[in-house]
Amino acid sequence: MTGAxxxxxxxxLFSRLQxxxxxxxxxxxxxxxxxxxxxxxxxxxxxxxxxxxxxxxxVRELQQQDAGG
Amino acid sequence: MRLLSVAQLxxxxxxxxxxxxxxxxxxxxxxxxxxxxxxSGHCYFTLKEADTQLRAVCWRSAVARIPxxxxxxxxxxxxxxxxxxxxxxxxxxxxxxxxPAGVGLLAARFAExxxxxxxxxxxxxxxxxxxPPWPRRIGIVTSPTGAALQDMLTILRRRFPxxxxxxxxxxxxxxxxxxxxxxxxxxxxxxxxxVIIVARGGGSAEDLxxxxxxxxxxxxxxxxxxxxxxxxxxxxxxxIDEVADLRAPTPSAAAELVTPDQVELRADLEALQAQLxxxxxxxxxxxxxxxxxxxxNLHQLAPAARLEREQHRLxxxxxxATAWIDHATALRHAxxxxxxxxxxxxxxxxxxARGYAIVRRTADGSVVTVPSQVATGDMIGITLRDGELEAxxxxxxxxx
Numbered sequence: 096m097t098g099a100x101x102x103x104x105x106x107x108l109f110s111r112l113q114x115x116x117x118x119x120x121x122x123x124x125x126x127x128x129x130x131x132x133x134x135x136x137x138x139x140x141x142x143x144x145x146x147x148x149x150x151x152x153x154v155r156e157l158q159q160q161d162a163g164g
Numbered sequence: 165m166r167l168l169s170v171a172q173l174x175x176x177x178x179x180x181x182x183x184x185x186x187x188x189x190x191x192x193x194x195x196x197x198x199x200x201x202x203x204s205g206h207c208y209f210t211l212k213e214a215d216t217q218l219r220a221v222c223w224r225s226a227v228a229r230i231p232x233x234x235x236x237x238x239x240x241x242x243x244x245x246x247x248x249x250x251x252x253x254x255x256x257x258x259x260x261x262x263x264p265a266g267v268g269l270l271a272a273r274f275a276e277x278x279x280x281x282x283x284x285x286x287x288x289x290x291x292x293x294x295x296p297p298w299p300r301r302i303g304i305v306t307s308p309t310g311a312a313l314q315d316m317l318t319i320l321r322r323r324f325p326x327x328x329x330x331x332x333x334x335x336x337x338x339x340x341x342x343x344x345x346x347x348x349x350x351x352x353x354x355x356x357x358x359v360i361i362v363a364r365g366g367g368s369a370e371d372l373x374x375x376x377x378x379x380x381x382x383x384x385x386x387x388x389x390x391x392x393x394x395x396x397x398x399x400x401x402x403x404i405d406e407v408a409d410l411r412a413p414t415p416s417a418a419a420e421l422v423t424p425d426q427v428e429l430r431a432d433l434e435a436l437q438a439q440l441x442x443x444x445x446x447x448x449x450x451x452x453x454x455x456x457x458x459x460x461n462l463h464q465l466a467p468a469a470r471l472e473r474e475q476h477r478l479x480x481x482x483x484x485a486t487a488w489i490d491h492a493t494a495l496r497h498a499x500x501x502x503x504x505x506x507x508x509x510x511x512x513x514x515x516x517a518r519g520y521a522i523v524r525r526t527a528d529g530s531v532v533t534v535p536s537q538v539a540t541g542d543m544i545g546i547t548l549r550d551g552e553l554e555a556x557x558x559x560x561x562x563x564x
Contacts, residue, residue, distance in 0.1 A: 101326040102300040105429075112436055119443045126451055133444040140437045147426050150325035154317065156308070157332045157351050 239265035303357035308333030312415035324423035363415035375402035394418030
């Protein structure tokens with residue numbers, strides 16, 4: 096079982112959201128681009144919320160190759 | 165039967181003792197006597213019990229680590245190794261730690277190990293790593309059946325369910341527990357966990373002893389990721405608490421320390437959402453203002469408006485012009501009347517009536533005002549008040 100954990104997914108979304116806000120606040124974008132970024136930001140925020148809402152702690156028991164193995 | 169020289173025998177005896185595991189790491193209880201401490205800084209004494217005795221030596225470097233050196237007559241626990249000293253043909257205890265005998269063997273072992281590992285740098289504060297702010301995979305080393313595990317999982321579920329838990333179950337007390345903990349740690353080192361909790365619920369000092377074992381301490385020290393210890397209750401301190409990157413007073417506290425609270429994450433999200441709304445709101449307001457301004461400008465520049473403005477100006481000019489012309493006309497009329505009156509005053513009729521006459525040359529009708537304008541014999545016309553005379557010049561002369 097590999098692949099990204101929910102934390103990683105959250106991190107990606109959250110840092111993208113932060114980047115969007117920084118970009119928007121720089122204030123040198125055409126309005127259409129700003130609106131597109133805003134919509135993406137709102138969607139990212141909702142996705143983060145959804146990840147938290149849906150998260151269920153996964154517990155995996157490690158099979159030990161006994162001491163010395 | 166063999167024949168050996170003294171040197172051969174002594175070497176044999178030294179090697180024999182050196183191979184013995186018990187003698188390599190031993191606590192000896194006895195009473196200190198014949199203590200001497202020459203200028204070299206090393207310390208020599210005898211450990212006695214009833215009428216038996218053992219020579220002991222403590223090197224200067226070990227003396228420095230011993231919190232309180234005993235005096236003659238003290239009952240002590242001395243730790244070290246037993247070896248055969250070939251030069252004097254004597255067996256000696258090479259001491260590296262001395263504890264008062266009253267404290268008990270476990271406490272003495274604890275103090276010795278703690279001092280030794282500290283000297284080796286295993287507890288060095290500069291080695292402590294900070295925990296990942298948002299753990300992805302949390303490794304847990306604990307008993308799979310203990311209450312401590314359930315306590316930790318409850319807290320992890322509540323605070324940060326985004327994480328994944330990798331449980332490396334182990335035996336936490338009894339024979340073989342230390343090796344089991346070490347194996348659990350090492351199996352986690354093979355995974356991609358980014359933080360590890362080593363935990364055990366409360367128990368007696370003997371129950372918690374596993375976490376004071378040197379092998380466990382060294383296994384924790386070798387961890388590639390930060391380790392949080394949560395062993396026993398708040399008042400319990402173990403060796404791995406010292407080695408771990410962070411010590412938590414209990415297993416539950418360890419679970420809290422390795423995770424952020426999702427309540428905070430949600431608050432952060434809300435704040436970012438608000439920031440997003442405010443930024444775009446400000447931007448739209450600015451555009452609104454700009455649009456209003458542009459519309460006003462456009463209206464002023466539009467051809468219809470311009471035409472209207474020009475018409476209005478023209479109208480005004482026309483009115484002003486009309487007024488001016490009316491005024492000027494009236495003025496001319498008045499002037500004309502004045503001139504007519506003046507003219508009539510200057511008319512020659514009035515002069516003729518007073519007896520003056522106007523003389524003209526008949527040839528061209530020009531008015532004669534000086535005699536030189538005519539010659540003798542020229543015909544002239546004379547205008548009087550009520551008629552004309554025809555005459556001929558008989559003589560011309562100069563003015564009188």
